[in-house]
Amino acid sequence: MSRLATGLHRLRRSSSSPWEVLWSALASCGLVIFSQLAVAMVPRLFPSLSLLAMLPIAGLVFLAAIVLGRLWRRFIGVAASAPLFVLFNILLLWGVYVFVIRRDTSSLLDMLLNAECALLLWGLYRILSGDPGIVACDSSYLEEAGCKDFVEAIYPSEKLPMLSRVRQCNWCKATIRGYDHHCPAFGTCIGQKNHRLFMALLTGFVVAESTYTMCSTKYITRCINSGTLRSENPVSLNLVISTMLFSILQVVWQVVFLMWHIYCICFNIKTDEWVISNFPCFGLFLHQLQVVFSLAVSCS
Numbered sequence: 001m002s003r004l005a006t007g008l009h010r011l012r013r014s015s016s017s018p019w020e021v022l023w024s025a026l027a028s029c030g031l032v033i034f035s036q037l038a039v040a041m042v043p044r045l046f047p048s049l050s051l052l053a054m055l056p057i058a059g060l061v062f063l064a065a066i067v068l069g070r071l072w073r074r075f076i077g078v079a080a081s082a083p084l085f086v087l088f089n090i091l092l093l094w095g096v097y098v099f100v101i102r103r104d105t106s107s108l109l110d111m112l113l114n115a116e117c118a119l120l121l122w123g124l125y126r127i128l129s130g131d132p133g134i135v136a137c138d139s140s141y142l143e144e145a146g147c148k149d150f151v152e153a154i155y156p157s158e159k160l161p162m163l164s165r166v167r168q169c170n171w172c173k174a175t176i177r178g179y180d181h182h183c184p185a186f187g188t189c190i191g192q193k194n195h196r197l198f199m200a201l202l203t204g205f206v207v208a209e210s211t212y213t214m215c216s217t218k219y220i221t222r223c224i225n226s227g228t229l230r231s232e233n234p235v236s237l238n239l240v241i242s243t244m245l246f247s248i249l250q251v252v253w254q255v256v257f258l259m260w261h262i263y264c265i266c267f268n269i270k271t272d273e274w275v276i277s278n279f280p281c282f283g284l285f286l287h288q289l290q291v292v293f294s295l296a297v298s299c300s
């Protein structure tokens with residue numbers, strides 16, 4: 001049943017043609033370059049500001065770049081992919097580290113950052129190719145549940161503790177066991193089978209981006225102390241500062257998100273259930289938004 005369910009889910013995901021995937025990859029890569037270039041303008045436009053003061057400006061610029069990128073993609077009719085956006089950002093940070101920052105870091109930090117980036121890529125591949133806990137609407141599932149039909153199997157979950165927390169994701173149109181939420185960044189549901197991997201990945205992102213921030217700080221400190229700040233290649237220097245600002249911004253929201261998920265694990269809470277029970281209007285709005293988005297995607 002598990003293999004069948006995974007196969008169905010993958011089939012649904014891989015319904016795009018190779019050309020659409022290629023255009024999507026190019027659009028995602030272009031969005032990464034555009035957003036990083038936009039953030040790189042912050043230290044150029046505000047050179048007298050401290051890094052701390054640059055952070056909120058960098059955050060706003062990054063958001064504006066993402067919104068502009070979305071509008072542009074909609075205008076030219078190409079859909080980007082959030083997981084590819086994440087992938088290209090990892091590759092960009094790793095590339096900037098290897099070609100610019102690496103010479104200023106210790107061998108221990110060098111080993112750590114390379115290992116963390118490699119693990120992130122492996123984890124991203126695993127979560128994109130894995131099964132979040134899809135429940136197939138076939139007879140074996142009904143037999144397992146001891147139910148006559150699928151509706152009976154899913155909705156009265158209080159009567160069937162083993163089937164509790166089975167929810168349908170409106171983004172994926174898939175029914176997921178132990179559904180927590182749909183992760184837009186990874187483009188997949190987070191359910192019973194991939195929740196641990198999701199937590200490991202989230203922690204990995206926080207650790208890797210913190211390590212990257214440490215390494216880039218060392219590079220900038222070395223430039224300031226040695227008086228070579230002005231003689232450094234301006235493209236490299238701005239790229240280091242912009243990726244460092246980007247990493248700090250990412251760490252800030254990811255730490256909050258990670259704390260939330262640790263809280264959920266401690267108190268046996270699922271994000272989707274918590275949103276619907278505490279903010280029913282927001283939950284309804286979110287579900288309607290997901291339905292509209294799904295319709296827009298299926299019609300495009």
Ligand SMILES: [Zn+2]
Nearest residue numbers: 169172182189
């Ligand atoms: Zn989903």
